[in-house]
Amino acid sequence: MKRILPEVLFYFIQGKGVEDMATVYALLIIKGKKAYTDVPAKLKAQVREILYDMEVPELAAE
Numbered sequence: 001m002k003r004i005l006p007e008v009l010f011y012f013i014q015g016k017g018v019e020d021m022a023t024v025y026a027l028l029i030i031k032g033k034k035a036y037t038d039v040p041a042k043l044k045a046q047v048r049e050i051l052y053d054m055e056v057p058e059l060a061a062e
Helices: 004-013 021-031 041-053
Strands: none
Touching: 021 041
16 A cells, blocks of 8 residues: 555646545545445546556455
8 A cells, every 4th residue: 555655646746636525535545544335426436437547446346
């Protein structure tokens, strides 16, 4: 998991969705604070896409 942190920081430095709730949920999932099952239904597709983009698709399991 520590390998992911620089990628997460780079994601924010690029200005890609600091205010985006899907990004917030994805980061909480990566940090282990939330599970994919906690994501509201209308955000699940976006969160899944972010997790896949960050190369952690295993975290998008129901």
